[in-house]
Amino acid sequence: AAAARYGAWRATDRGRPLDPDGVDRARARALVEAALSRGSGPVRLDQEQTADLLACYGLHLWPxxxxxxxxxxxxxxxxxxxxxxxxxxxxxxxxxxxxxxxxxxxxxxxxxxxxxxxxxxxxxxxxxxxxxxxxxxMAPGGVACVIRTSEDPRFGPVVAFGLAGDAVDLLGDVSYGVAPLTDVDVSEMVRAVRAGPRLFGYRGLPALDVGALEEVLARAATLAEDLPEVYALELHPVVVAEHGAAVLGGRIELAGAGRADGARRALPE
Known part of the structure; x- marks a missing residue:
């Protein structure tokens, strides 16, 4: 059965690697190095620094x-x-x-x-x-979500997604992925959480802009993949409405890079 499941997974189209437009990797790298140069040990960015680094990846943090x-x-x-x-x-x-x-x-x-x-x-x-x-x-009304990344020394950047509130805090309703991700991975992460139906018109509520939410998740995953010094990232809340998704809160912690790239997941060639 395990071999059959693995064969089915290998035969499934895993999509395309994430490559969001408008990413300024050179500026992001400069911001990270400048922040780490000002202190020893983990560094938590202030809100202005956080907004600047997120903006390098096309993520707008509401002031x-x-x-x-x-x-x-x-x-x-x-x-x-x-x-x-x-x-x-x-x-x-x-x-x-x-x-x-x-x-x-x-x-x-x-x-x-x-x-x-x-x-x-x-x-x-x-x-x-x-x-x-x-x-x-105030952002347009919708559903609040939380996106987190953390740097694991064995796996590299681990990306987590869930609907904010009790679903995450009490029930552990969270989906995970290990970058590098694909567009299919991002789509599956959003749909894997048990509270996910709230995003798709649950019990007569309007369907929300899941595409905009997936764009935020994809850009956060790309940031974590590119910058191993991002020890922890949290976007909370990300409010997805009928049109668009608003990043209302952000937190970034930096530390020295210690990633072992060899064992991280990659698509088979």
Whole structure:
């Protein structure tokens, strides 16, 4: 049976290796080397550096502006455009609507002032009274996903995909691939998660722009393949709507390259 399954896999069209357009590998390499030269050991990029490196691979990270008080929050919202989302900037609160760390679809200054005041009081009760905040323009409604890559010394860049929230955090509903990937690999990863039907018109909901989501996943996988110094990458959330996919949050950690290329998977010739 195993031989039959392997034969079927070998006979299946595995697609074409990923080759997204608009990639600036030379600039990406320069950014990575510059960041690593400024410190020893793992380096976590700030948001500007993260956005710059992602942009080299055609990934647009939506800006989030810091907001220390009502005036700066309203100024950020005016600059980005209403409606906006207000988020606690701490890592353990950034995506936690259940903990009161996020307020969405804020339409104007009065609502933003009220929400910021309430969030400060609520987070103080949770022991996070010194929480910092960020303002970000609201993305079109859709399904939030998470894309991660990690550098394994034996396998190279491991790429993970799932629908954000309980599906990933509690149920481990995640699909994996080892770069280099193909377009077929990317398509299968999106469809392999059990919560995947939510992307395709589940129970009368509109079908979402899965093609745009696959483009984000493909570009993230290509970045991880090209840059072994990217020790960890996380795009969270990636909100896929009826038209387009928005990368609302990103995190990149760099470390010295230690990849052993010989054992990594490659398509048979």
């Amino acid at each position: 989030a502006l810091p907001a220390d008080d009502v005036d700066s929050a309203c100024a950020a919202a005016e600059r980005l455009g209403w409606p906006v989302a207000l988020k606690a900037a701490a890592d353990h609160l950034r995506h936690r609507i259940d903990l009161g760390g996020v307020r969405l679809d804020i339409a104007g200054p009065e609502e933003l002032t009220e929400d910021l005041t309430q969030m400060r009081e609520h987070l103080a009760d949770l022991g996070a009274g010194d929480a910092r905040f960020e303002v970000q323009r």
